[in-house]
Structure formats: structure tokens, C-alpha cells
Amino acid sequence: MGTTDDTQALADRLLRHAGAALEIYTVYLGERLGLYRALAEQGPATSAELAERTGTAERYVREWLEHQAASGLLDVDDTTAEAAVRRFSLPPAFVPVLADPDDVRYQAHQGVEIARAGRRLPELVEAFRTGDAPPPLPWEPEGRAEWNRPLFLNLLAKSWLPAIPELDRRLRSDPPARLADVACGTGWAAIAIAQAYPRVTIDGYDLDEDAVAAARANAEEAGVSDRVTFSVVDAAQLKQTGYDLVTIIEALHDMSRPVEALQGVRDMLADDGTVLVVDELVEDEFTAPASDIERYHYSWSVLSCLPDAMGDAETAATGAVMRPSTLRRYATEAGFSDVRPLPILNDYLRFYLLIP
Structure with a gap:
């Protein structure tokens, strides 16, 4: 029989996993928009510079960069600097995982996989009730992840x-x-x-x-x-x-x-x-x-x-x-x-x- 400690441990576990799932969705954004690759190939950037490199909106990119740094996925040169002048970089050790799809350790594809899995959840709820198959996912907008x-x-x-x-x-x-x-x-x-x-x-x-x-x-x-x-x-x-x-x-x-x-x-x-x-x-x-x-x-x-x-x-x-x-x-x-x-x-x- 579970204890009160077990109850709290499960609550804590689900909270951690919720944070992990949300982090994977931000990886999806980084992969789809080419943010990781731009940092890997062109070096550190401010939010405005990265937005210019990738054809994205600076305010969105700034929030993404701050989240990635807060999550330990990116480095930031000075946390006390004004937001607009902070420079963010992708640590060299993380490049194979986040920015090099030719490396066997590449895992940014997980963002695409998890996003596609989440997209069909409402149909899957109904499939559980009927025993049928949910409708197939469309190829677009991102296609299947090529993890293999x-x-x-x-x-x-x-x-x-x-x-x-x-x-x-x-x-x-x-x-x-x-x-x-x-x-x-x-x-x-x-x-x-x-x-x-x-x-x-x-x-x-x-x-x-x-x-x-x-x-x-x-x-x-x-x-x-x-x-x-x-x-x-x-x-x-x-x-x-x-x-x-x-x-x-x-x-x-x-x-x-x-x-x-x-x-x-x-x-x-x-x-x-x-x-x-x-x-x-x-x-x-x-x-x-x-x-x-x-x-x-x-x-x-x-x-x-x-x-x-x-x-x-x-x-x-x-x-x-x-x-x-x-x-x-x-x-x-x-x-x-x-x-x-x-x-x-x-x-x-x-x-x-x-x-x-």
C-alpha cells in the first residue's frame, strides 16, 4: 500500500515530466526554425541577431533563448545584461545532439516526434472508445522525423x-x-x-x-x-x-x-x-x-x-x-x-x- 511519501513522489514526478514535455516542445521550435543550427554554424547571437539569421520575430526568439538558457541547453554570456544585448551560444558538446542530424547522438528530432504524437490525442481518445484506428496524421507541416x-x-x-x-x-x-x-x-x-x-x-x-x-x-x-x-x-x-x-x-x-x-x-x-x-x-x-x-x-x-x-x-x-x-x-x-x-x-x- 502506498504512503503519503509515495503520493507526493508521484505528484512531483508528473510535474517534472510536464516540464520535460514542454521543454521538448521548445526543442521542436528550435529544430523547425533552424535556431540551433544557426547558433552552431554562425556562433553566439543576441535575440535580434538570431532573429535576423533565421527570419523570425525578435520578441519570440528572445523568450525562446531565455528559456533555453534557463533550462541549461544554451549558454548566456552575462545574465545581468539588458535582455536585448545578452549573447547566447550553443555549447560545443551539445551541437551533436541539437544541431547535427548526421550524428548518431542527434535528438532534436524528438521535438517533431512528440509534437506529432500530441497532435492526434483527441482522435486517439475516441479510438480508445471505439476500438478503431485514429485517422492517419498528415505529412505536413513538418513531415515525419527521420530519427533513424x-x-x-x-x-x-x-x-x-x-x-x-x-x-x-x-x-x-x-x-x-x-x-x-x-x-x-x-x-x-x-x-x-x-x-x-x-x-x-x-x-x-x-x-x-x-x-x-x-x-x-x-x-x-x-x-x-x-x-x-x-x-x-x-x-x-x-x-x-x-x-x-x-x-x-x-x-x-x-x-x-x-x-x-x-x-x-x-x-x-x-x-x-x-x-x-x-x-x-x-x-x-x-x-x-x-x-x-x-x-x-x-x-x-x-x-x-x-x-x-x-x-x-x-x-x-x-x-x-x-x-x-x-x-x-x-x-x-x-x-x-x-x-x-x-x-x-x-x-x-x-x-x-x-x-x-
């Missing part, structure tokens, strides 16, 4: 795939390997693989037309569009065959019918082909209270991953917390002979090979 972009460009093909010797060998050998990236999103996994393995060709598939359009533009800008293509198609309906490797990265738990999707993927494989599934790093069994990372995945499951999979009468309703035993069951039902967990270490993701 630096992970893919820095780790996927430079560290993770080379750690799987049989896959690495096939991607480097003749005849050139054919890959499919199912639920490819904005295309960064396929792009990263194409850059690291210049002989392969890759087809990316996704249901989101906006994501596929972004993926095509990203591939063109990255200079790999001659070997990487993207199409809007349901994985369960794919008819292509002969793929040496199919990847499903951070997506299987979102699919309404994962067994059907895996059956379709299995049919796409060449005789010696295999499937790489990368999904959330969750505990093997339910525990409570849980670790911070388990709570993080559960929060996204409640707010986004599970709701997105509802609305289908035959949905598996997996949610973000897809435990290894659940994946193994899906794979077995789809006709795979084995699921092999891989010893690749990551703070958020777990890796599996599915053997036909």
Missing part, C-alpha cells in the same frame, strides 16, 4: 551488416545481390546499403506515398537512384522474386497483418535468400516496473504503434513491444524454419535473421 537516418548512414552498412559475415560476403560477391527493403520509409536504409555496397541493387517498398516521394528525392540527392528504386505497394501483395536479402527495419511491429507480410516476403526470396528483421529492443518477458527503455517503447506503443495497426478486423494488434517469442511465432506461422537472434549491440534495437 544517422543510424542507417553511420551504422547499418558500416557496422551492423559487416557483423553478419554471410550477408556481408553475399553483398560483395557476384552475381550482384538484389535486395528489397520492406516498409522503407524515407529510404535511408536502402541508400546507406547502396553507398556501402556499390554492386547491389535495391527495391524499397512502402504504403506511404509521401514517404516514398521523399525516398526518391533522397536517393537522387545521394547519387544512388540508378541502383535504388522505391514503390508504393503493400508488402503482402508483392509479386517480385529472386531477392538475396529482404530487410524489415523498425517496421514489423507496425504491420496490421505481420504473418501475411512475412509470407509475402518469404515468397520474394531467392533459393538461398534470407530476411533481416530489426525491431525494438524489448525485454523477453513483461516486467513492472520496467526499465526506462521499455517504458519508452510502451509509450510509443500506446500513442502511435498500436493505434496505427488498429482499424483492420484481422489485425494482429502487435504494438511496439514485440517480444522475441512473438516474432518467432509470426515467423513460424509464415513458414520460416528458424529465427536466429544476432549478437549486434544497440541501445534501442534488436536484430534477427529469419531462415526459410
Whole structure:
């Protein structure tokens, strides 16, 4: 039974978390308006100077700067100076986290993610009552956060795939390997693989037309569009065959019918082909209270991953917390002979090979 101290501790916790949520919304503003990047690239600034650099209103920027300094995210040269002449700077140690989207430690994308999650809450309340799915979020105004972009460009093909010797060998050998990236999103996994393995060709598939359009533009800008293509198609309906490797990265738990999707993927494989599934790093069994990372995945499951999979009468309703035993069951039902967990270490993701 809880005590009075427990009651106060919970009240204090929620107050701290409210402050943290509001801080994330100010990070959203900094990311969307380019405020962090302007400080990182052009150096310290007064509120008027930063407003001039970013095409924003000085009074809004001044309040944002003061909040960021009060929160310890920015430095200020003289707290006693008049507001208009105070100069603010982004500490060098914070640049990778707030202003460099190519760094694996970049976290300013959280502002976009949390803002988008909050935008659908009224519809989610109704979905809880009906059991249906809330309407999909529009792509605009900010698009989806590309939180996995630096992970893919820095780790996927430079560290993770080379750690799987049989896959690495096939991607480097003749005849050139054919890959499919199912639920490819904005295309960064396929792009990263194409850059690291210049002989392969890759087809990316996704249901989101906006994501596929972004993926095509990203591939063109990255200079790999001659070997990487993207199409809007349901994985369960794919008819292509002969793929040496199919990847499903951070997506299987979102699919309404994962067994059907895996059956379709299995049919796409060449005789010696295999499937790489990368999904959330969750505990093997339910525990409570849980670790911070388990709570993080559960929060996204409640707010986004599970709701997105509802609305289908035959949905598996997996949610973000897809435990290894659940994946193994899906794979077995789809006709795979084995699921092999891989010893690749990551703070958020777990890796599996599915053997036909």
C-alpha cells in the first residue's frame, strides 16, 4: 500500500515530466526554425541577431533563448545584461545532439516526434472508445522525423551488416545481390546499403506515398537512384522474386497483418535468400516496473504503434513491444524454419535473421 511519501513522489514526478514535455516542445521550435543550427554554424547571437539569421520575430526568439538558457541547453554570456544585448551560444558538446542530424547522438528530432504524437490525442481518445484506428496524421507541416537516418548512414552498412559475415560476403560477391527493403520509409536504409555496397541493387517498398516521394528525392540527392528504386505497394501483395536479402527495419511491429507480410516476403526470396528483421529492443518477458527503455517503447506503443495497426478486423494488434517469442511465432506461422537472434549491440534495437 502506498504512503503519503509515495503520493507526493508521484505528484512531483508528473510535474517534472510536464516540464520535460514542454521543454521538448521548445526543442521542436528550435529544430523547425533552424535556431540551433544557426547558433552552431554562425556562433553566439543576441535575440535580434538570431532573429535576423533565421527570419523570425525578435520578441519570440528572445523568450525562446531565455528559456533555453534557463533550462541549461544554451549558454548566456552575462545574465545581468539588458535582455536585448545578452549573447547566447550553443555549447560545443551539445551541437551533436541539437544541431547535427548526421550524428548518431542527434535528438532534436524528438521535438517533431512528440509534437506529432500530441497532435492526434483527441482522435486517439475516441479510438480508445471505439476500438478503431485514429485517422492517419498528415505529412505536413513538418513531415515525419527521420530519427533513424544517422543510424542507417553511420551504422547499418558500416557496422551492423559487416557483423553478419554471410550477408556481408553475399553483398560483395557476384552475381550482384538484389535486395528489397520492406516498409522503407524515407529510404535511408536502402541508400546507406547502396553507398556501402556499390554492386547491389535495391527495391524499397512502402504504403506511404509521401514517404516514398521523399525516398526518391533522397536517393537522387545521394547519387544512388540508378541502383535504388522505391514503390508504393503493400508488402503482402508483392509479386517480385529472386531477392538475396529482404530487410524489415523498425517496421514489423507496425504491420496490421505481420504473418501475411512475412509470407509475402518469404515468397520474394531467392533459393538461398534470407530476411533481416530489426525491431525494438524489448525485454523477453513483461516486467513492472520496467526499465526506462521499455517504458519508452510502451509509450510509443500506446500513442502511435498500436493505434496505427488498429482499424483492420484481422489485425494482429502487435504494438511496439514485440517480444522475441512473438516474432518467432509470426515467423513460424509464415513458414520460416528458424529465427536466429544476432549478437549486434544497440541501445534501442534488436536484430534477427529469419531462415526459410
